[in-house]
Amino acid sequence: MQETPIAGNGLLSRRLYLRLAAAGAGSAVLLPAIANEPWERGSGQPPSGYGEPSRFARLTRERVGGHPFGPAAGSSSTPLQHLNGVLTPNSLHFERHHSGIPDIDPVRHRLTVHGRVRRPLRFSHESLLRYPLTSRVMFLECSGNSYQNTGAEAPDLTAGQLSGLLSCAEWTGVPLSLLLEEAGMLADAASGWLVAVGADASGNNRSLPLPIALGDAMVALYQNGEPLRPAQGYPMRLFVPGCEGNVSIKWLKALEVRDQPAHTREETSKYTDLLPDGSARQFTLRMEVKSIITSPSGRMRLPERGVYEISGLAWSGSGAIRRVEVSADGGRSWTDADLQTEAAALRPVRFRIPWRYAGAPALLMSRATDDTGAVQPSRDAALAGQSVQTFYHYNGIQSWRVDEQGRVSNAFA
């Protein structure tokens, strides 16, 4: 049976792939193996209260690191290259803290809603659980994700080390609009601003335009079914879909309705985008359309020539992913990958396409398009017009070079 490429350098149609894999991936046998492994000879562990991963598949977050100001002001990233599907297990969701993870007693914690409202209100954790809740599967991305690709040289890092400040979960919480309605937000306040404040020692705080906050933001209480983890804001966090992660204030303790932004430290000294003329853009909140091939990816090695599934994640802060194209020849030819997860606003999709690695060098790329028509830019286009000191909101196409030995590495192309 013949192999029909659908784009350059080995990209294949899914239909043909089915016949190709047998020789490389399976080996013929006549009879099933006789049971002789130790785990087939005696009972294993009984059921437990709280499960654990296999000792043979114990993943950890990558690039777990502190900040020059102290170990607690650091981050850790999701090991994207070891995951599949679109969800991130809570234990592997990326972290970014300004003063570490507070150990909050939910009985003592309060959320205050005040400012330009008729009835300032204070909510306990227990009271919020009685409100109508809403659940949605959405990504969260740090504004600094992939910043190491904005430098002069391509660092030899994994997908998770480069772009793992991106995770996805089912978030469940109280719609923010409902709490503001409860507090009687003044009629002319809705075009103004909201300032959210966290109960960590840094008092991390951000201003948010109310037209965004009144959309689909929520006060999140559950993540992937279980109560929020402390690293994600237990007992409650703001979740602002589609926007840079730092506005989804963790350990949320106050929401103030205002006429103007507060111009806090976190939106003046950082989280702004410096322009070549020395001025800076503020409040560039929405995350752009983006994708990354997670397998094969940086620092992997293909064990042999043959067929592999290229797979990765695509997402956009502006809507749903409509299309992901893949190239194996550095962008000379492209073809559409399968979008394997159903597309929904702010939900990442898993894309997949089979590829034959014939031993020749290859340059693998993915390019996402969202349902507003926005297309992920090349690296050059993503960096154009910014100061060289700017590294937030980088969404350029990720290229992975595969060499003759099957080694995969980050490449600027």
Next chain:
Amino acid sequence: MQETPIAGNGLLSRRLYLRLAAAGAGSAVLLPAIANEPWERGSGQPPSGYGEPSRFARLTRERVGGHPFGPAAGSSSTPLQHLNGVLTPNSLHFERHHSGIPDIDPVRHRLTVHGRVRRPLRFSHESLLRYPLTSRVMFLECSGNSYQNTGAEAPDLTAGQLSGLLSCAEWTGVPLSLLLEEAGMLADAASGWLVAVGADASGNNRSLPLPIALGDAMVALYQNGEPLRPAQGYPMRLFVPGCEGNVSIKWLKALEVRDQPAHTREETSKYTDLLPDGSARQFTLRMEVKSIITSPSGRMRLPERGVYEISGLAWSGSGAIRRVEVSADGGRSWTDADLQTEAAALRPVRFRIPWRYAGAPALLMSRATDDTGAVQPSRDAALAGQSVQTFYHYNGIQSWRVDEQGRVSNAFA
């Protein structure tokens, strides 16, 4: 503002609820609290490799128990009453083992496909990862789930203890049809049977009609993004969507294509449905349409009169959930709950509806309908025509009694 009930005993429209909650749930304040909690005064923990739940919200599985034959042949159930959304975190997914959890080295494990095929094949874990994968969010339910509701008296248990042999995850794996195609299944075999065998010490095995297996069954490799947990079959399990959990053979080591079922121990001595005349039904695999209110639910106590969100889960092994009705007066009046998760085949939905507890006794019920038109039966109808010794596949309506003190308990109604 007036409160308009939409069914008996306090069921409310979502729209009106918004105004009702303020008095009970929030308390008026003039200014935000001054930062004085210990966690606001100093840095917390730095980022970590693998995250943990809060010490204030440390959930465990319920009814973790062994079998008379030994502790390793037991089960544990998901604490449904503490979760929200539809996903189950992997650490809280229900377990049922016949000889405990084997500690399998994936490098040594093999999956053999043989029987009525042209090319018997043996697959390593690594080779399966190169095949085209597929991801879907689906429930898994033990055939014995809720069996304690088939007895003579209603046991005073939690939602998780009664019906927590039901969990939901995003499963990612290789379509089973693809592996059978690779092995060259004989043309006349597709109407026959498949026997799946596990690598645990019990050699757990089940026969499956190929018309079901060729549908959307997969050899699952990932669960909620990360590699399968050992308790769920690491490094690989069969996943047969919509069917009783025990056919989704964990630690899968062999698939044999046959003309006839094997009539193994697990499909003769148990997992059959005894009829009053002493005969038994075999291979009643598909799980029926079902729902359960998870909050308020058994052994909870409502702290005061006021408005609460009634919420729960509904699922069906035959398709998508189309409708969930809720009653607060023991079935005299019903109204539709909001289906809060998008409906998809074999994906549970979270349903929600606000309810005012006025201090009078109430009997809360939910009734699911799937897109084949199947309606969840009453307890009496679910038990009709079965032997009293039958306890598999029970899907009768769950009733929760709320008394004048706000105590919630299991009720047969």
